[in-house]
Amino acid sequence: MKAAMLRSIRASCRASSTSHFLRRAFSSESHPERKVAVLGAAGGIGQPLALLMKLNPLVSRLAVYDIAGTPGVAADISHINTRSEVSGYAGEEQLRHALEGADIVIIPAGVPRKPGMTRDDLFNINAGIVKSLCTAIAKYCPNALVNMISNPVNSTVPIAAEIFKKAGTYDEKRLFGVTTLDVVRARTFYAGKANVPVEGVIVPVVGGHAGITILPLFSQATPQANLSDEQIIALTKRTQDGGTEVVEAKAGKGSATLSMAYAGAIFADACLKGLNGVPDVVECSYVQSSITELPFFASKVRLGKNGVEEVLELGNLSDFEKQGLENLKPELKASIEKGIKFANQS
Ligand code: NAD
Ligand code: LMR
Numbered sequence: 001m002k003a004a005m006l007r008s009i010r011a012s013c014r015a016s017s018t019s020h021f022l023r024r025a026f027s028s029e030s031h032p033e034r035k036v037a038v039l040g041a042a043g044g045i046g047q048p049l050a051l052l053m054k055l056n057p058l059v060s061r062l063a064v065y066d067i068a069g070t071p072g073v074a075a076d077i078s079h080i081n082t083r084s085e086v087s088g089y090a091g092e093e094q095l096r097h098a099l100e101g102a103d104i105v106i107i108p109a110g111v112p113r114k115p116g117m118t119r120d121d122l123f124n125i126n127a128g129i130v131k132s133l134c135t136a137i138a139k140y141c142p143n144a145l146v147n148m149i150s151n152p153v154n155s156t157v158p159i160a161a162e163i164f165k166k167a168g169t170y171d172e173k174r175l176f177g178v179t180t181l182d183v184v185r186a187r188t189f190y191a192g193k194a195n196v197p198v199e200g201v202i203v204p205v206v207g208g209h210a211g212i213t214i215l216p217l218f219s220q221a222t223p224q225a226n227l228s229d230e231q232i233i234a235l236t237k238r239t240q241d242g243g244t245e246v247v248e249a250k251a252g253k254g255s256a257t258l259s260m261a262y263a264g265a266i267f268a269d270a271c272l273k274g275l276n277g278v279p280d281v282v283e284c285s286y287v288q289s290s291i292t293e294l295p296f297f298a299s300k301v302r303l304g305k306n307g308v309e310e311v312l313e314l315g316n317l318s319d320f321e322k323q324g325l326e327n328l329k330p331e332l333k334a335s336i337e338k339g340i341k342f343a344n345q346s
Helices: 002-015 017-025 046-054 070-078 092-099 119-140 153-167 180-194 229-240 242-250 258-275 319-345
Strands: 035-039 061-066 085-090 104-107 145-148 175-177 205-207 214-216 281-288 296-304 307-311
Touching (some): 046 061, 046 070, 061 070, 061 092, 070 085, 085 092, 092 119, 104 119, 104 258, 119 145, 119 153, 119 319, 145 153, 145 258, 153 281, 153 296, 153 319, 175 307, 180 205, 180 214, 180 242, 180 258, 180 281, 214 229, 214 319, 229 242, 229 319, 258 296, 258 307
Parallel strands (some): 035 061, 035 104, 061 085, 104 145, 145 175
Antiparallel strands (some): 175 281, 205 296, 281 296, 296 307
16 A cells, blocks of 8 residues: 555656656756856746756756846856856846857846736837847847747747847747746646646647737647536636736736746756757747748747747637637737837837
């Protein structure tokens, strides 16, 4: 009985991504040299994300950059006895050194929402921040994979694409909007409702990253559960409003940071695995896409040595999801156009 219980605890630890992170952090397997830069690394997402990247054995150099505060973050995490060497960079004059040689640049730089705001309300400040950081990326590490976290993702990714096009460095395979938190939420909420162990749950989330543009495909969830239409509608709404749920709970002190750091670390890890040639690495991400009429769209993406290897089709949708897809298109289109216009005007 006791042995069976121990076996089951070990099995559930093996399946849990969190313990997987920790176990891998101290593994002695050898991996290629990879540099990851986190821009906005002194912030609410940036600090725990930098910590999680320090725990990732696929990283050999970790650069943490912010307008201020990064020497402290770097000194702190550099004492952790894992593979990567950590360096901190603060202020625009040091941005170049943070970026040079980077294989992956993760961008959580920018202001978060307060209650009552939409992600689009962040556009005026964050668009300029993203623009200046992407201008530097085009100059100092044009071949890096860019993981865009800064909101509104539906617009900041098109802004980045335009900035890279102007610089002549754009490669659609290397630019990603990070929508992994939507997937993390959909998996958690679905497991709760379906009463199944969360570790084995898979739910694709497509569209974009704001309100109704977030479209979880529960009809494709595994394991399948016998949920009613009302339950699916409620799960969809909760996934779409997940960010707002946290913003309201934090009551003016920002938006999701810890769960976002976790999601950002999962996505960066998938990019690193792809770069290293691990086969069949698939995550949802908001990328340049032709699977709908919209030029950017989140869906399952196969990651490889050059970034995006394949943007996967949507697969079969339920009638409810088909309607959700039609409903999201005008808002997503407008957000994309807003980003493109900003990048070309300024
Ligand atoms: P925060 O205010 O705690 O941290 C942001 C950090 O960015 C700060 O340390 C700030 O100094 C830094 N920064 C500002 N301008 C910069 C610049 N030009 N260069 C480098 N760093 C700069 O905010 P947060 O909670 O970490 O959120 C950051 C962003 O991530 C927000 O836009 C938020 O909406 C977004 N976000 C996205 C997702 C997602 O799923 N994609 C989830 C959560 C939050
Ligand atoms: C989230 O989904 O948590 C983020 O986009 C932050 C926000 O403003 O909701």
